[in-house]
Amino acid sequence: MKILVTGGAGFIGINLIERLVKEGHNVHSLDNYDTGVKENHLPSVEYFTGDIKEIDTIHQDYNLIYHLAAQSRVQPSFDNPSKTFEVNVAGTEAVCKFAHNIGAKVIYAGSSSKHHNPATSPYAMYKYLGEGVCKLYKESFNLNVEICRFYNVYGPAEPLDEKNGNVIGIWRSKIKKGKEIQVVGDGEQKRDFTHVIDIVDGLYRVGISEIEHHDAWELGTGVNYSIKDLSKMFQYKFGCLVKYIADQPGNYRATLCENEDAMELLGWRPQDRLLYYINNLDNYED
DSSP states (O other): OEEEEETTTSHHHHHHHHHHHHTTOEEEEEEOOSSOOGGGOOTTSEEEEOOGGGGGGSOOOOSEEEEOOSOOOHHHHHHOHHHHHIIIIIHHHHHHHHHHHHTOEEEEEEEGGGGSOGGGOHHHHHHHHHHHHHHHHHHHHOOOEEEEEEOSEESTTOOOSTTTOOHHHHHHHHHHTTOOEEEETTSOOEEOOEEHHHHHHHHHHHHHOOOOOSSOEEESOSOOEEHHHHHHHHHHHHOOOEEEEOOOTTOOSBOOOOOHHHHHHHOOOOOOOHHHHHHTGGGSOO
């Protein structure tokens, strides 16, 4: 298939493109390189640089579009909610319109924040509205679009900076610099941490499947850990100091994926790789 990946130079995009190329597909990428990394380009992939809202300037036909491009963190969305809206909502509408015009299937990267009050952060609200845009195009314009909701993705090529990284990436960076790791709030909030290799496998299976989900494919392990437990894993491995700091807006209490549909209908088999990953962080490049 001829496939376009938006956000193809980002964390999940890099890993997805590697899988698609291995499976023999003709892959293109669109990224504005706000957070994307050109050093991870693959020679067989064609890379376009541009804003997601200008996707229609790519004069190509595709069978499938993976729409991963997004402002994907909670805290930065408070700093610039307008930009978050433009990327996560207006950008998604542009992708759906483009796909409708060329007859392509769309896989939309949703968020587990859908299961919480979306008004807790601009990020949560605009990912929620992004799903609404997809469902609008599916119901009103007969677009073939599937939604995949992610749960706290980690793994190789993850961002390590505090602005764009998740807790594991940020702590990796702190450890490398010999600094303490910080737990936000009381540490009792729980997260379903999902390795990017499992996310990629789920995305690939949804992409090649002809099954239409009535709502969304939930891609998570079905196991959650408290942030306090996560800090203990890091302490045991690295002997680091832990500091508790004030809670932050939008920091909901728990995520736990109910992934039965993906497992039963797609044959998807995620694994709880968290402890193994932390214990082998010395083997990963930054």
